[in-house]
Amino acid sequence: xxxxxxxxxxxxxxxxxxxxxxxxxxxxxxxxxxxxxxxxxxxxxxxxxxxxxxxxxxxxxxxxxxxxxxxxxxxxxxxxxxxxxxxxxxxxxxxxxxxxxxxxxxxxxxxxxxxxxxxxxxxxxxxxxxxxxxxxxxxxxxxxxxxxxxxxxxxxxxxxxxxxxxxxxxxxxxxxxxxxxxxxxxxxxxxxxxxxxxxxxxxxxxxxxxxxxxxxxxxxxxxxxxxxxxxxxxxxxxxxxxxxxxxxxxxxxxxxxxxxxxxxxxxxxxxxxxxxxxxxxxxxxxxxxxxxxxxxxxxxxxxxxxxxxxxxxxxxxxxxxxxxxxxxxxxxxxxxxxxxxxxxxxxxxxxxxxxxxxxxxxxxxxxxxxxxxxxxxxxxxxxxxxxxxxxxxxxxxxxxxxxxxxxxxxxxxxxxxxxxxxxxxxxxxxxxxxxxxxxxxxxxxxxxx
Amino acid sequence: xxxxxxxxxxxxxxxxxxxxxxxxxxxxxxxxxxxxxxxxxxxxxxxxxxxxxxxxxxxxxxxxxxxxxxxxxxxxxxxxxxxxxxxxxxxxxxxxxxxxxxxxxxxxxxxxxxxxxxxxxxxxxxxxxxxxxxxxxxxxxxxxxxxxxxxxxxxxxxxxxxxxxxxxxxxxxxxxxxxxxxxxxxxxxxxxxxxxxxxxxxxxxxxxxxxxxxxxxxxxxxxxxxxxxxxxxxxxxxxxxxxxxxxxxxxxxxxxxxxxxxxxxxxxxxxxxxxxxxxxxxxxxxxxxxxxxxxxxxxxxxxxxxxxxxxxxxxxxxxxxxxxxxxxxxxxxxxxxxxxxxxxxxxxxxxxxxxxxxxxxxxxxxxxxxxxxxxxxxxxxxxxxxx
Numbered sequence: 001x002x003x004x005x006x007x008x009x010x011x012x013x014x015x016x017x018x019x020x021x022x023x024x025x026x027x028x029x030x031x032x033x034x035x036x037x038x039x040x041x042x043x044x045x046x047x048x049x050x051x052x053x054x055x056x057x058x059x060x061x062x063x064x065x066x067x068x069x070x071x072x073x074x075x076x077x078x079x080x081x082x083x084x085x086x087x088x089x090x091x092x093x094x095x096x097x098x099x100x101x102x103x104x105x106x107x108x109x110x111x112x113x114x115x116x117x118x119x120x121x122x123x124x125x126x127x128x129x130x131x132x133x134x135x136x137x138x139x140x141x142x143x144x145x146x147x148x149x150x151x152x153x154x155x156x157x158x159x160x161x162x163x164x165x166x167x168x169x170x171x172x173x174x175x176x177x178x179x180x181x182x183x184x185x186x187x188x189x190x191x192x193x194x195x196x197x198x199x200x201x202x203x204x205x206x207x208x209x210x211x212x213x214x215x216x217x218x219x220x221x222x223x224x225x226x227x228x229x230x231x232x233x234x235x236x237x238x239x240x241x242x243x244x245x246x247x248x249x250x251x252x253x254x255x256x257x258x259x260x261x262x263x264x265x266x267x268x269x270x271x272x273x274x275x276x277x278x279x280x281x282x283x284x285x286x287x288x289x290x291x292x293x294x295x296x297x298x299x300x301x302x303x304x305x306x307x308x309x310x311x312x313x314x315x316x317x318x319x320x321x322x323x324x325x326x327x328x329x330x331x332x333x334x335x336x337x338x339x340x341x342x343x344x345x346x347x348x349x350x351x352x353x354x355x356x357x358x359x360x361x362x363x364x365x366x367x368x369x370x371x372x373x374x375x376x377x378x379x380x381x382x383x384x385x386x387x388x389x390x391x392x393x394x395x396x397x398x399x400x401x402x403x404x405x406x407x408x409x410x411x412x413x414x415x416x417x418x419x420x421x422x423x424x425x426x427x428x429x430x431x432x433x434x435x436x437x438x439x440x441x442x443x444x445x446x447x448x449x
Numbered sequence: 450x451x452x453x454x455x456x457x458x459x460x461x462x463x464x465x466x467x468x469x470x471x472x473x474x475x476x477x478x479x480x481x482x483x484x485x486x487x488x489x490x491x492x493x494x495x496x497x498x499x500x501x502x503x504x505x506x507x508x509x510x511x512x513x514x515x516x517x518x519x520x521x522x523x524x525x526x527x528x529x530x531x532x533x534x535x536x537x538x539x540x541x542x543x544x545x546x547x548x549x550x551x552x553x554x555x556x557x558x559x560x561x562x563x564x565x566x567x568x569x570x571x572x573x574x575x576x577x578x579x580x581x582x583x584x585x586x587x588x589x590x591x592x593x594x595x596x597x598x599x600x601x602x603x604x605x606x607x608x609x610x611x612x613x614x615x616x617x618x619x620x621x622x623x624x625x626x627x628x629x630x631x632x633x634x635x636x637x638x639x640x641x642x643x644x645x646x647x648x649x650x651x652x653x654x655x656x657x658x659x660x661x662x663x664x665x666x667x668x669x670x671x672x673x674x675x676x677x678x679x680x681x682x683x684x685x686x687x688x689x690x691x692x693x694x695x696x697x698x699x700x701x702x703x704x705x706x707x708x709x710x711x712x713x714x715x716x717x718x719x720x721x722x723x724x725x726x727x728x729x730x731x732x733x734x735x736x737x738x739x740x741x742x743x744x745x746x747x748x749x750x751x752x753x754x755x756x757x758x759x760x761x762x763x764x765x766x767x768x769x770x771x772x773x774x775x776x777x778x779x780x781x782x783x784x785x786x787x788x789x790x791x792x793x794x795x796x797x798x799x800x801x802x803x804x805x806x807x808x809x810x811x812x813x814x815x816x817x818x819x820x821x822x823x824x825x826x827x828x829x830x831x832x833x834x835x836x
Contacts (some may be wrong), residue, residue: 049736057630145820145824153816156820159809167806319751377649378645383646389638394624
């Protein structure tokens, strides 16, 4: 009861904070960052179901999101955007018939058709269903394959889905490489994404502790044992893929609506990579961890822009030198703390040497025009994400949260590492030879031996 | 890494499928009116070239998978690095002697260190001769004249081999013994890192790779009224590939290190107990794989005339498909798969021009189908997990 109240209060507080953010001036950057966190959070949580809870490495999530994005875009496209010259490759049939507005009016549901919000919810639902259909197809190979082969198959599916919209025959539905523009930005309001994320959090936390969630985790730990315990492998695997794809489709729809446009480059393999970094960082198998990881990764992406600002070239050389020297010093520090000899490992001299060389070059050629010219380091953020992922894999494979979930017990509950009085009494009983005859005998045995 | 026995049933099935395909192709060729003998020759040459390139890249995938069961996602980026190294070697030379000296010391030193650790060259005399060759050769190549494609190819192969060894040491070595999924994730991250590193260092734009060589000179000839568009590269690629394959085969089958490699592929643990330095063998595998990828990268750049930092993506995926078709872990399988994929790609586009938009999709479909229905490939060993 207390936990529910706390949850309600904190959600209310978050909503209040969001409200103040939306009314205050100059917070649009933060708002769009939050919107992105919510959208990507949904996608990351859904990917976490397969990668973390089911224990199958899936690399095709961008395909699900793409389907969701395109379906939402087509269904929501307003009448004025459906003119032939705007959407040159879209066939007349697709232009005229794939229209949620018409469908609803045809069913006599004018009330829904008049509200863009209601239409958006329905479109998102249909987008989710379309993605879920693909999820069944992508999930089917998991019955035959395992491990990295399966990962490659899911990657292949994702890439096929990404490449298909550009093909001439399919372009009549997807507008080809031009993509679909002019989607009404209903999700641009942060409230939509916030509500969607709350729903997803609720659903996935319920799912995780249900019999289905236990079955997924059983499959992750040991398929054969799970099957022996009566878990239907095929059903549960496909189910996980379907659920995950559904919510990926929803988040794809939200993202398309946030951008107000969708094309094949919106959902390329980088999307899956990005989500993979997020859930690995947060902790595979943890829903709140996935959200935390997403927040970190999105913030790196949004606020890491300064890394790619135009700068004089010497800034780059200097930061390279500082990084190299720092790595050199850090390795020496670690080895010293661990009492390893020699303090400086011979091959780590390369960091020091390169760093020193860069420093010397920077100082020696500081006046040269090529040192002063302005350059931009595009791709620094992506490189940073890649480095983060490699470091996680090497040094902390379980991520920040591991498989633990955030819970109120964690903050307010009794601490589990300090024994309660009752536990102490039990321990005393266990260790007291007068009260515990088993202990006495053992001790005697030891003494005689 | 050994060609295993193929069961008679699967042979019959493969032969049947092959026969059906041949009949279908024949029918299609018959129905195409403008499919003349000249086009047959042209397609054959193109397919052989493309297939050779795929085979070279696929060898790197298959060797690494055979040794440490890692799908080296970053292999396509190694291929990209190879073409860029050659590009810079061929456009920036001749360098002023001071810079050339600096580059020689840095590059030659790294190459020498890596080669020494890979090939057990502790003997002082050998090391001296080797360092003389490497330092002298690099300095000579960099300083005196504009580098041609042969020198560019050689230098790029060495440098890329070293880059591959460094990649293994930095990203994969700390993960020895980790779950295979973790290693795959690391490989994907390494691939992304190298792509963006390439964009940062080499620039994101497409560059023309104008090897002013005899290789790109049009040597068109006629068969009847039709022209066959022919350049030297169409012959050189298969020849160099054949040469490299011969050297590789000799290395793997005849030398002590090759034997150590085969042993490690069969069972790393037992090989280690028998005194094989497994770390060295793994580094060596990456070195050889990267060398082959660099050769493919340079020839790919000469063949198609342009390079960019994301160029490794599709050839990488296709070569991986080729490795899977052949049976991942098997060297002859990778070559067979590469050639097969090259021929399939060229002939599908040539015979069914409307399908050319699905060229890339087709590679993925093939990959999925093979993984699903014959994960051991054409000649590979069975890798399915046993209880």
